[in-house]
Amino acid sequence: MRVTLGEIYWGQALVFVGALWLGEGRAQWRGLPIPLWTSYVLLAAGIAIPMLAWYLRRPGQTPEIDKH
Numbered sequence: 001m002r003v004t005l006g007e008i009y010w011g012q013a014l015v016f017v018g019a020l021w022l023g024e025g026r027a028q029w030r031g032l033p034i035p036l037w038t039s040y041v042l043l044a045a046g047i048a049i050p051m052l053a054w055y056l057r058r059p060g061q062t063p064e065i066d067k068h
Contacts, residue, residue, distance in 0.1 A: 002057040003050050014046030 021027040021039035028034060 018042030
C-alpha cells in the first residue's frame with residue numbers, strides 16, 4: 001500500500017476542519033479568531049497529503065545503466 005492509513009486519516013481530518021470553518025463563515029482556535037484563509041490552507045493540505053504520499057512512493061523507473 002502506497003498511502004498509510006494515518007496519512008488518509010490526517011487528510012480527512014484536515015479537510016473536515018477546513019470545511020467546517022468555511023461552513024460557519026468564521027474560523028477560531030480555542031475561542032480566538034484566526035483568518036478565514038487558513039480554512040482554505042487546511043483543505044488544500046488535507047487533499048495534498050495523501051496525493052503527495054502516493055506520488056513519492058510510486059515505483060521508480062529503472063536507471064539508464066540497467067536499460068542496456
